[in-house]
Amino acid sequence: MPLTYRHVDVFATDPFTGNSLAVFPEAPNDLSDRQMLAITQELRHFETIFLNETETEAEAVAGADTGAEADAGSHGPAEIQARVFDLFEELDFAGHPVLGAAAVLHERDGSPGPLRWRFRLPARTVTVATRRTAAGYHAELEQGEPQFLGTVPAPDRAEIAAALNLPADALADLPLETVSTGLRYLIVPLVKGLADARIVRDDFADLVARHGAQFAYLVDVEAREGRHWNNDGVLEDVATGSAAGCVGAYLARHRVVPADEEFVLRQGRFTGRPSLLTVLPQGDPDELRGVRVGGDVTMVARGSLDAAPA
Numbered sequence: 001m002p003l004t005y006r007h008v009d010v011f012a013t014d015p016f017t018g019n020s021l022a023v024f025p026e027a028p029n030d031l032s033d034r035q036m037l038a039i040t041q042e043l044r045h046f047e048t049i050f051l052n053e054t055e056t057e058a059e060a061v062a063g064a065d066t067g068a069e070a071d072a073g074s075h076g077p078a079e080i081q082a083r084v085f086d087l088f089e090e091l092d093f094a095g096h097p098v099l100g101a102a103a104v105l106h107e108r109d110g111s112p113g114p115l116r117w118r119f120r121l122p123a124r125t126v127t128v129a130t131r132r133t134a135a136g137y138h139a140e141l142e143q144g145e146p147q148f149l150g151t152v153p154a155p156d157r158a159e160i161a162a163a164l165n166l167p168a169d170a171l172a173d174l175p176l177e178t179v180s181t182g183l184r185y186l187i188v189p190l191v192k193g194l195a196d197a198r199i200v201r202d203d204f205a206d207l208v209a210r211h212g213a214q215f216a217y218l219v220d221v222e223a224r225e226g227r228h229w230n231n232d233g234v235l236e237d238v239a240t241g242s243a244a245g246c247v248g249a250y251l252a253r254h255r256v257v258p259a260d261e262e263f264v265l266r267q268g269r270f271t272g273r274p275s276l277l278t279v280l281p282q283g284d285p286d287e288l289r290g291v292r293v294g295g296d297v298t299m300v301a302r303g304s305l306d307a308a309p310a
Contacts, residue, residue: 021101
């Protein structure tokens with residue numbers, strides 16, 4: 001039986017912008033890790049998400065975008081097993097694949113009203129609200145309470161900057177801090193140099209790991225624009241939903257943006273795929289209770305695999 005998938009662009013108001021994604025809404029339960037990785041590498045999207053075909057129902061809610069409870073007309077169980085792969089490995093958590101998957105499920109459901117979904121990933125279970133728009137769908141992900149895992153000591157700041165091809169004075173007068181809402185990002189705040197940044201150390205993964213992080217995310221604190229690469233520095237991400245929650249929590253904690261007010265984070269300009277991510281840090285700056293990350297999803301194509309990898 002062919003494996004069908006939906007090609008969508010996430011954080012995109014128009015097709016062929018934002019972060020592309022392949023969604024397999026009915027992935028067989030016996031599809032192996034190696035097969036899912038091989039499919040992801042074949043399709044060449046930055047990430048691909050595979051959903052359990054037996055758990056793809058949603059809860060219709062009144063005012064889903066406000067976090068309201070499901071109404072009496074809900075469709076039933078809403079927890080969906082989801083697995084996300086990039087071109088190298090499975091990810092414990094990822095933002096843009098979950099948002100794109102929720103939009104695909106909403107399209108399949110056909111409901112004209114807002115819906116809510118629960119996705120079970122290896123690292124955590126998250127909730128996504130979806131609603132129709134004129135161009136497709138809008139999805140918002142509740143990333144939960146952020147964790148602040150430590151700052152980079154002052155003597156090491158210049159080393160981090162140099163590893164990113166930046167002078168030390170490109171760094172903002174703010175801490176370099178590791179934050180997690182599912183994945184651990186070292187937030188590197190900049191006042192200049194975003195266009196010149198790139199990873200120039202072969203051991204960059206080890207460098208960020210010394211500070212408790214899995215990846216680094218650069219953000220121009222005034223322009224609210226970010227960049228992120230795989231740790232080898234070869235592939236730049238178009239729009240990083242999982243990091244956007246960490247950025248939102250970081251900026252609110254350090255009073256760069258107000259808590260409980262949504263702002264727009266831009267990414268993807270340097271890849272030719274401009275993207276807009278909405279970010280809402282929630283709670284008191286010293287005790288943030290959650291972060292919501294959202295964006296528009298446009299539907300681009302449908303496809304099927306005539307054969308699965310061996």
